[in-house]
Amino acid sequence: MSTWQIARLVAAKDLRVEWRSRVVTNQVLPFAALVMVMFAFALDNDQALTRVAPGLVWLAAMFSLLVLVQRAFAVETADGALDALKVAGVRSSGIFLGKALALAAQLAVLEAVLLVAAILLYRTEVPAGGVGVLLATYVAATAGLAFVGTLYGGLAAGARGRETLLPLLLLPVVAPVLIGATRATEAALGTNDAMPSEGWPWFGLLALFAAVFGAGGALAFGSLIDD
Amino acid sequence: MRLTDVVAVVGGFPVLAGATLTVERGEIVLLQGPNGAGKTSLLRLCAGLLAVERGTAEVLGHDLSVDRTSVRRHVGLLGHSNGLYADLTVADNVRFWGATVGASQDEVSAAMERMGLAARLAHVRVARLSAGQRRRTALACLVARRAGLWLLDEPHAGLDATGRDELDATLREAAASGATVLVASHELERAGSLATRTVEVAGGQVR
Numbered sequence: 153m154s155t156w157q158i159a160r161l162v163a164a165k166d167l168r169v170e171w172r173s174r175v176v177t178n179q180v181l182p183f184a185a186l187v188m189v190m191f192a193f194a195l196d197n198d199q200a201l202t203r204v205a206p207g208l209v210w211l212a213a214m215f216s217l218l219v220l221v222q223r224a225f226a227v228e229t230a231d232g233a234l235d236a237l238k239v240a241g242v243r244s245s246g247i248f249l250g251k252a253l254a255l256a257a258q259l260a261v262l263e264a265v266l267l268v269a270a271i272l273l274y275r276t277e278v279p280a281g282g283v284g285v286l287l288a289t290y291v292a293a294t295a296g297l298a299f300v301g302t303l304y305g306g307l308a309a310g311a312r313g314r315e316t317l318l319p320l321l322l323l324p325v326v327a328p329v330l331i332g333a334t335r336a337t338e339a340a341l342g343t344n345d346a347m348p349s350e351g352w353p354w355f356g357l358l359a360l361f362a363a364v365f366g367a368g369g370a371l372a373f374g375s376l377i378d379d
Numbered sequence: 380m381r382l383t384d385v386v387a388v389v390g391g392f393p394v395l396a397g398a399t400l401t402v403e404r405g406e407i408v409l410l411q412g413p414n415g416a417g418k419t420s421l422l423r424l425c426a427g428l429l430a431v432e433r434g435t436a437e438v439l440g441h442d443l444s445v446d447r448t449s450v451r452r453h454v455g456l457l458g459h460s461n462g463l464y465a466d467l468t469v470a471d472n473v474r475f476w477g478a479t480v481g482a483s484q485d486e487v488s489a490a491m492e493r494m495g496l497a498a499r500l501a502h503v504r505v506a507r508l509s510a511g512q513r514r515r516t517a518l519a520c521l522v523a524r525r526a527g528l529w530l531l532d533e534p535h536a537g538l539d540a541t542g543r544d545e546l547d548a549t550l551r552e553a554a555a556s557g558a559t560v561l562v563a564s565h566e567l568e569r570a571g572s573l574a575t576r577t578v579e580v581a582g583g584q585v586r
Contacts, residue, residue, distance in 0.1 A: 153481060165464070165475050172504070173466040232460030239426050240479040240524070241452025374448075 155370075158246025159253060166254030169227055176258050180219050184262055187212040188269045201274040203344060206337035208274070209266045210293070210330050216262050217297050217326070218319050221305040224255055229309055234377060244374030248302055252369070256298035263294060282340035285351035289340065292358035293333040299365035300325055306376045332357040380425065380528065380559055382585075385434035387424050394420035396583035397434070407550060407560040409574035410585075411567055417583040418563035419458070422530040425561065426456045439527050439559075452480065455526030457534055461517035465506040469496050469516050472505060477523030490522035494545055510537040518546060529553055529560040535569055547573050 153161075170176050191208045195201050201208075228234040237247060267290075270276050278286060304322045308314040332354045338344060339351030380402045387395040395417050402408050410418045423429045425438050427447035436443040441450035463472050470491065477487045491497040494515045505513060514537045521529065529550065535543050550573060554560050563580075564570035571577060579586040 153479070158479075161475070161478050165467070165471075168471060169464055169466045227464060227466070230465065232458060232462045233464060235428070235458065235460070236456070236462030236476070236520075237479075238428065239451050239454055239456045240476070241427075241448065241450075241454070242479050 155246040159249035162250025163253040184216040205274040207334040221301040225305045225309040245370040248373035252298045252302040282348040286340035289336040296362035303369040386432045400585045409577040410563040412580035416580045453527040455521040456530045470501045476520035494519040
């Protein structure tokens with residue numbers, strides 16, 4: 153089977169697992185929403201909230217990413233399915249892309265909910281001129297987070313104490329996404345008088361990050377999950 | 380399949396210490412021996428999951444000391460765990476593992492039928508199955524994968540009498556069609572009557 157056929161098969165399986173278990177809708181989404189509400193309680197200042205809203209959205213997305221990645225690899229290790237996948241002899245790049253695709257789909261839904269929550273809770277507005285850079289940022293940051301999350305999820309999957317190891321490994325690596333996505337979103341929303349055009353260089357950084365981790369992950373994933 | 384003086388090391392410990400074994404196509408070989416003798420390591424080495432540190436290992440025409448990944452697509456390994464997705468149904472699991480080798484829907488249905496899963500259990504989530512039913516589902520996944528080399532670690536564990544009969548019939552059928560079957564088991568009476576040959580594994584060697 154080709155890499156893309158395996159990727160489609162693995163992505164469909166992962167999404168079916170999530171659809172049947174409803175972990176994302178019943179646990180991760182409420183968790184992300186709670187984080188947004190807690191930020192609002194902690195800052196308790198409308199002006200400050202509007203100013204920091206882009207950063208809070210992406211910070212909540214990062215925390216939720218950790219839960220999603222843990223879950224994506226817990227289903228593989230619970231009954232030895234990851235070992236079975238290795239023995240199945242399918243292309244590891246296909247497994248990587250499939251798991252990243254499924255993770256990206258779940259993240260995309262989650263981030264959309266977070267953005268709507270920010271608009272409602274923090275009274276943020278999206279100016280018409282910022283829609284393009286906002287959508288581009290959303291796509292590039294989601295792809296970058298999904299690729300890096302899958303790569304590090306696979307790395308931690310076989311390790312002892314993986315639940316605590318994953319945040320330690322993953323959070324420093326996704327810092328460029330947090331910074332880039334926050335700056336680009338600030339530009340898109342016009343936060344602190346930023347112009348939408350100021351967001352495109354940050355989008356470039358996010359796209360580069362996604363490309364590097366997408367290509368690197370597809371190449372390295374096999375060695376990472378192998379014994 | 381031909382292993383000659385194979386050494387394999389895990390965490391600095393030699394789990395196989397000069398194992399030599401030749402198995403022809405169509406044979407069902409029972410590996411017997413005490414816990415920690417190296418039976419599971421031998422199965423994992425044949426599946427390409429353990430590196431050959433020394434010696435030569437040729438499985439289904441693949442030299443494992445050169446490339447241990449290309450043999451994997453021809454191997455069906457059933458270890459102590461079942462490799463199933465608990466939130467998916469029996470049919471979802473068999474379909475997924477069958478699809479990894481391009482099995483058709485008919486082949487998937489036949490595999491479930493073979494292990495007595497086609498009727499009322501097909502659309503039940505694996506999480507709701509008993510241990511024996513999960514083992515049957517894992518075996519159906521192996522049948523759907525049409526492996527040339529079957530590597531089974533305690534395959535009878537958890538199965539009821541009917542399940543054991545179905546498993547034995549499936550393995551005999553696979554061997555008759557030219558597959559090689561290696562079974563590691565402590566149930567010597569049951570697995571011994573199934574096997575065409577029994578070998579003793581002890582201290583990481585085959586005797």
